Structure formats: structure tokens, C-alpha cells
Amino acid sequence: xxxxxxxxxxxxxxxxxxxxxxxxxxxxxxxxxxxxxxxxxxxxxxxxxxxxxxxxxxxxxxxxxxxxxxxxxxxxxxxxxxxxxxxxxxxxxxxxxxxxxxxxxxxxxxxxxxxxxxxxxxxxxxxxxxxxxxxxxxxxxxxxxxxxxxxxxxxxxxxxxxxxxxxxxxxxxxxxxxxxxxxxxxxxxxxxxxxxxxxxxxxxxxxxxxxxxxxxxxxxxxxxxxxxxxxxxxxxxxxxxxxxxxxxxxxxxxxxxxxxxxxxxxxxxxxxxxxxxxxxxxxxxxxxxxxxxxxxxxxxxxxxxxxxxxxxxxxxxxxxxxxxxxxxxxxxxxxxxxxxxxxxxxxxxxxxxxxxxxxxxxxxxxxxxxxxxxxxxxxxxxxxxxxxxxxxxxxxxxxxxxxxxxxxxxxxxxxxxxxxxxxxxxxxxxxxxxxxxxxxxxxxx
Amino acid sequence: xxxxxxxxxxxxxxxxxxxxxxxxxxxxxxxxxxxxxxxxxxxxxxxxxxxxxxxxxxxxxxxxxxxxxxxxxxxxxxxxxxxxxxxxxxxxxxxxxxxxxxxxxxxxxxxxxxxxxxxxxxxxxxxxxxxxxxxxxxxxxxxxxxxxxxxxxxxxxxxxxxxxxxxxxxxxxxxxxxxxxxxxxxxxxxxxxxxxxxxxxxxxxxxxxxxxxxxxxxxxxxxxxxxxxxxxxxxxxxxxxxxxxxxxxxxxxx
Numbered sequence: 120x121x122x123x124x125x126x127x128x129x130x131x132x133x134x135x136x137x138x139x140x141x142x143x144x145x146x147x148x149x150x151x152x153x154x155x156x157x158x159x160x161x162x163x164x165x166x167x168x169x170x171x172x173x174x175x176x177x178x179x180x181x182x183x184x185x186x187x188x189x190x191x192x193x194x195x196x197x198x199x200x201x202x203x204x205x206x207x208x209x210x211x212x213x214x215x216x217x218x219x220x221x222x223x224x225x226x227x228x229x230x231x232x233x234x235x236x237x238x239x240x241x242x243x244x245x246x247x248x249x250x251x252x253x254x255x256x257x258x259x260x261x262x263x264x265x266x267x268x269x270x271x272x273x274x275x276x277x278x279x280x281x282x283x284x285x286x287x288x289x290x291x292x293x294x295x296x297x298x299x300x301x302x303x304x305x306x307x308x309x310x311x312x313x314x315x316x317x318x319x320x321x322x323x324x325x326x327x328x329x330x331x332x333x334x335x336x337x338x339x340x341x342x343x344x345x346x347x348x349x350x351x352x353x354x355x356x357x358x359x360x361x362x363x364x365x366x367x368x369x370x371x372x373x374x375x376x377x378x379x380x381x382x383x384x385x386x387x388x389x390x391x392x393x394x395x396x397x398x399x400x401x402x403x404x405x406x407x408x409x410x411x412x413x414x415x416x417x418x419x420x421x422x423x424x425x426x427x428x429x430x431x432x433x434x435x436x437x438x439x440x441x442x443x444x445x446x447x448x449x450x451x452x453x454x455x456x457x458x459x460x461x462x463x464x465x466x467x468x469x470x471x472x473x474x475x476x477x478x479x480x481x482x483x484x485x486x487x488x489x490x491x492x493x494x495x496x497x498x499x500x501x502x503x504x505x506x507x508x509x510x511x512x513x514x515x516x517x518x519x520x521x522x523x524x525x526x527x528x529x530x531x532x533x534x535x536x537x538x539x540x541x542x543x544x545x546x547x548x549x550x551x552x553x554x555x556x557x558x559x560x561x562x563x564x
Numbered sequence: 565x566x567x568x569x570x571x572x573x574x575x576x577x578x579x580x581x582x583x584x585x586x587x588x589x590x591x592x593x594x595x596x597x598x599x600x601x602x603x604x605x606x607x608x609x610x611x612x613x614x615x616x617x618x619x620x621x622x623x624x625x626x627x628x629x630x631x632x633x634x635x636x637x638x639x640x641x642x643x644x645x646x647x648x649x650x651x652x653x654x655x656x657x658x659x660x661x662x663x664x665x666x667x668x669x670x671x672x673x674x675x676x677x678x679x680x681x682x683x684x685x686x687x688x689x690x691x692x693x694x695x696x697x698x699x700x701x702x703x704x705x706x707x708x709x710x711x712x713x714x715x716x717x718x719x720x721x722x723x724x725x726x727x728x729x730x731x732x733x734x735x736x737x738x739x740x741x742x743x744x745x746x747x748x749x750x751x752x753x754x755x756x757x758x759x760x761x762x763x764x765x766x767x768x769x770x771x772x773x774x775x776x777x778x779x780x781x782x783x784x785x786x787x788x789x790x791x792x793x794x795x796x797x798x799x800x801x802x803x804x805x806x807x808x809x810x811x812x813x814x815x816x817x818x
Contacts, residue, residue: 545685
């Protein structure tokens, strides 16, 4: 046994609080109606803080729900089967299949009780075609209204930016009127502005937390990171999320100052671009036996989080909230709110053009002091898999070691766990990284 | 120092014993249902062949698909690492190693020291592996050696487009029914495997020299087809099925 713990480690002090906040968000969907809250369905990338203008609400983002279900195969497999029994194709979005199956079975994962009935669906149209269709199926099945903001136009860098912002801001204004009509509630601009301020602040905080993992040893491992992520993903319009994320950030800074590691035998740092297969999170614990720590994944740096990439300087820094940016107005009314949200999304790295995105992969890798990337050819998400071979080549050209495997982030039946671990072991051996506890005396690790 | 490498493959366990880099003995047994027992027997046989005792073997490294089931090994390494080390020892000029085993094929790019630079493997697919050749030989109602022999005599290309062993088998059956010559079908089968493996290997840089190892490297028809598809000469060492075990034995001495 040659395993040596290089660093001291301990659990996060705020861990229990984080778990409670996460569970509250999901349980709120069950009890929310009884307490007069609106239950609203949408995409996690939507600026759902705006919904606070209608009063108290609970927002169920389908993606994290699909991911939570995916992490529990005994619950997920019947959901997948129920979805397929309705005649829907197996090669669609994996999150959607878990979500819809759960709805068809009328089983809500977090309680085992009935699936929530939403008041309406409202979202930005992220993931072309797939997610709006997902919510359309829910709307048809539950008989609820739905409204979508077409902001795919933001994904292009061609044409007039101002025109695009006008176009999207106009849709937000229209959707507020639509929401007033379907809920028969008056939209309170001030409440919506306040919630969006929280939302911007929390995105910037989550981005800042991500960036702190540049420290060696990394203060936060990716499994804990994923466990806490529902807070910035589902509750980023709330003050309590700000309080939690500030506490987490400060704790991570303290861990960095005292060299407290997430993985005590850290010696090799890996980064990801996308989510992992959620049923296969043991991959991270397993690779800790090799001294591997996963320091971050690009997708959640810019989805639920916000950072500022300085392309010319090859640097990334924490984001500043819109109202503190030079030339941005302070939001005073509904029009300001809608224009700020539209402009903010237009300039958000979530909307990065492909060439900029590729540059961002390199910048964040260097920032995180990475040793290698692990890429997933995700059968459960076409947009997250498109261009993956191109990304691999691009990273390798820059001398970055890359390992890639095939699987599905939401369907445990679609992954060969033994094969993936074998592939990763071979990759790590090529990097001179052997399993620590298997090493015989005298063998150089 | 005397060390042993054990390659626990899908069909066969291979053992190589080396002393200061020199091969003392090789042994091969079917893997069977108990890989640990087969590995023990194969090791005992190799020790007997080498004329040494068990206590003389100072370290054992296991590799192959069943490597983790060998409790008496001191450690295990993946086939990718073992292949590169073994091939480098036998053919130092080799920079690309292609290993085709019973159930899996892989391509490995390595440096002058036998260190792995990159690799590619086929996933959950028998169409590019030895088991497929055996299955097609059964479909043609001939033994594998005969299939190789007649394949090398064929001058025609029969079409097999399948990228899947199951569909390829049905294509072979169709060819039999259309009275295509057995030699041409055998040739088409080898060509289809080589084509599939070559396209997988192209995911990594293919630098010269290129070596073909693994049990399937004993199949001269595959080696010929690989040359055609890669457009480069392909070196096949003696006893290609033992290269991975040799790599493991060398790793044990490192």
C-alpha cells in the first residue's frame, strides 16, 4: 500500500444546509399549491426570476428533475419504459424521457406521490426544438397553457445586436401580458426586478465558486458540486440562495487558505465539458483511487453560473451583475427589466458562438490548472454531443490530453460502466497515473 | 529479476515469464469459466516450462479483460499499456500498435519508449474481432485455417457492408445462397473486419511502423487486408498473441 494522503480534508461545513435547500425546492412543488404558490414548468436556463412578478411561485426546471431521476435507475427505468410505451422515440432527450415517464406514471421522484400539476409552462426556447416539444407534451397532457420566448436568435453573432435585443425584449413584454391573462394576477414589476437582481447575483456567485477551483488542491470535488448545483439552478431568484452561495464561497476561500482538499490524494486534475451520466457518479469516487480530482465542468460554469471570458488575455474572471456594468441602466420598470434580461442573455457566455466556445474550453482548462479533459459522447443529448470530435481535436492540437467515452447522461441502460472504467484506466496509465492502492511496494507511482 | 505477465483474454489466458527482459517461457490455456483457476494453471505450466519454481517469480502483473479477477497478481495494468510495452520490446521502431483479440480491437499510438500517446477501442461490437471470424467460418462450414487459406487465394471482392456482426452474418448467408464462391466470401469477411478496424484506428495518428498483434494477427488474411486498408506495411511479430502478456511481464519488472 503506497497510498499517501497529501492534503488534509473535511466535509463542507455548509453541506447540510445545502442539502436542506435542495430538498426544499423539490418538496415545495408538492405543497406549493396549498400555500398559494404558482407551479411553473420551464427550462433551467430561463430567467425565471421574472415570474416573481406574479407573486410566490415554484419553478420546476425539467432538466435537473430528469437528472435526479436518472441518478436512481430503479426509478428511472420504469419511467423510460412508460415513456416508450406511449410510442415516443428512445433517441430523444434523456432528461425529457425521465420527466415524461414520471408524469405518465404519476409518480413524483422526491415524494413517491402524485406528479405535480403545473399552472403553466413558460420558458426560453433553449435546445432547439427538443425542450419546447417536451413542454408541449406536458401542456397537452395536463391541459395547461404554455408560452415560449424565441431567443435562439441570440446564438448568432451575425446581424444587428440591438435589433435582436428589441425582438426578444418585446417577447418578454408580451409574455408578461400573457401570464397576467392566464393567471388572472397582476404582474408586480418591482417584485420581478428584485427577484431578477437575486438571479443575476446568484449566477455571478456560482460562477465565482466555479473559478475558485483553480486552487491546488481543489477545495470542491465535482460530486459535491453536482449535489449543490440544484440551488443555483432552481433557486437563483431567491435571497436565501445568495446567503448560501456567499457562505459556500467564503468557506471555499477558507479551505484554499488552509490547503483543505476535496480529494486528499489529489495529483491529477480533470475537467469536463458536459454533465456526467447521472447513474454513474461512482466514476468520480473510483478515479479518486488514482488521485484524480474532477475540478469542474464547463456547462455549469455558464449554465446557472456566469463568468466573464477575456478572450484576448486568455483569462476568465467573475462576472459583474448587469446593473453594475458600465453603460447598463438601473432597472426601474417593466421595460427596463425586459431589455436588461434580453441584453444580459445576448452577452452571456451561454450564448457563445461556436468559435468563442472552443476558446472558452481552453481558457477554463488553463484556469482550473487541468491535466486532461474527459468528454462524453452523450446519446441522451444531441446538442451536447454535436461537435464533440471537433472539440477533441481542437483540445488535442493544443496539447491537452483528452479521453472520450460514449454513454447517456439520463439512461443507465445506455452505458457500459466496466468498459468506460477500463478505457479511463488505460488513458490514465498512458498519463503515468496508476491506481494508488494497487501499487506494489517499490513500484513508482 | 524473474517476473510474469498474465493476459486474461476473453477466450485465452496467456502467460509470459521473463528474466531481465529475456523470455523464459510462454503458455496459453482457454480462459473458461474460472479465469483465476485458468491463470493459475497457465502460470504453473509456464513455470514448469521455464524450469524454475514459483518462488523464483518475484512479481506478477495481470492484464486483459479479466485482469481484476487474478487475486494472486501483485497489480494489474490495462491491455493498452501492456500492448504498447510488449510491442516496443519486440519491435522498437513501432509507433502504432493494432491489437485484434477475440472480442475487442484497439489501436494504440506510442512513442519510442513504448509510452501510450493515444488509443482507440471498439465498443460493444464483435464485428471487428476474432470471434466474428470464427462465427463466419461456422456459417461457411469450414475451419478457420481453411478459411484463411482460401481467402488468400481469392481475387474477387464480394460485398459485405455490415458494421455489425449480426447483420454481416445474414449478408454472408445471402452470399452463400447466391452461389458466390466460398473463397470470395472468406475474403470479403476478412476485408470487412479489416475495414472496420482500420476506420477505428484512424481516430488516432497512424505513424510508421505499424504492428498487428493479438490472436487475430496469426490470421494472414486479416494482416493482408489491414495492409490494404491502412495503405502501409503491417508488421506481425512471432507469437503475436503473447505480446500483451509480455508487456505485463516487463511492467512487473519496471
